[in-house]
Amino acid sequence: MRTALRSFIRIATTVAVSLVAVAVTAQTVLDSPELYAGEKTLYEAAKKEGMVVSFDTGPTWANWAAEFAAFKKRYPEVEIVYNDIGSGATVVALDKARNRPQADTAYYFAASGIDAVSAFVVNTKLVKNVPQSWADLLKPEYKNTIVYLDPRSTGVGQVVAFAANFGMGGDMNNLQPGLDYFAKLHQSGNVLRVLGTTPYAQFVKGEIPIWISYENDGLKAKYTDGLGDAVAVVIPKEASAAAPYAISLVEKGPNPSAGKLWLNFIMSDMGQGIFAQGFVRPSVPGVKLPDNVADKLPAAPQVRPLRRQRERNDR
Known part of the structure; x- marks a missing residue:
């Protein structure tokens, strides 16, 4: 299984990520009720450390910019330092520095703080007929139009690869349909580029016809950045x-109390609600999507959670 997975990720290729910032109304922890028992005590310990180092939480993805702002407002004496190096690079960096780690927290494709759904994000000014299926992407009319992120280096790319595999009839134990599909997609000449970093800015500028990414990227472009019906x-x-x-x-x-404070905030109802405002789907049970977000998310009964696929394989 692991050999097949490595082969799949090596041969298949890519999508991307980015997201949205929202207005933050959080009060400081000292001026408001605790989000959880012991929050104020933990803040006092975190103040002595003064900062938290958060790996792979770039501000344009999953509404991290709004999370940073809300955290800083609630805990004004704890600074946040972050990077945006990608899931694969994060794992490598953590492994290399295991004896003297530089990070307090790390974010990556695993299980699970939020759920993100693979989708086609289409510029309707550049694409006359919007593709509705994986099979459609193989049609000659989409030559040199498709962009996605590299699954060898990005978690997003890996998820896109699995999504295509599921679409072609494969599962976590049968990756061949996905391998065959990506071979056909590249042979068709329809792939414009495979990238290592998110091309959100290029998409918004009108430089990418079809981007296989997460739905939140398209929803952000459509509703937050003003592209409207062009997406x-x-x-x-x-x-x-x-x-x-x-x-x-x-x-x-290096900053265990600040790391715990940051982690607890993200997983609180407040933190999960901020993610929801960025059009990603919170995975913490009981967190309700805001009506203005839920109304915009596509119905997706055909989506298969990778987490559940793994659970079935582990039994």
Whole structure:
């Protein structure tokens, strides 16, 4: 299974990520009720450390910019330092520095703080007929139009690869349909580029016809950045995949109390609600999507959560 997965990720290729900032109304922890028992005591300990180092939480993805702002307002004496190096690079960096870790927390494709769904994000000014399926992407009319992120280096790319595999009839134990599909897609000449970093800015500028990414990228472009009807967000009709993303505390990190404070905030109802405003789907049970967000998310009964696929395989 692991050999096949490595082969799949090596041969298949890519999508991307970015997201939205919202107005933040959080009060400081000292001026408001605790989000959880012991929050104020933990803040006092975190103040002595003064900062938290958060790996792979770039501000344009999953509404991290709004999370940073809300955290800083609630805990004004704890600074946030972050980077945006990608899931694969994060794992490598953590492994290399395991004896003297630099990070307090790390965020990556795993299980699970939010769920993100693979989708086609289409510029309708550049694409006359919006593709509705993985099969449609193979049509000659889409030559040199498709962009996605590299699954060898990005969690987003891996999820797109799994989504295509599911769409072609594969599953976590049968990756060949996905491998065959990506071979056909590249042979068709329809792939414009495979990238290592998110091309959100290029998409908004009108430089990318079809971007296989997460639905939140398209919804952000459509509703937050003003593209409106010039953007179509399509969950492929055969099947897609929902990516579980995790944030974890780094063992022996330099600022353990601040790391716990940051992690607890993200997983609180307040933190999960901020994610929801960025058009990603919170995975913490009981967190209700705001009406103005829920109304905009595509219905997606064909989506298969990778987390559940793994659970079935583990039994």
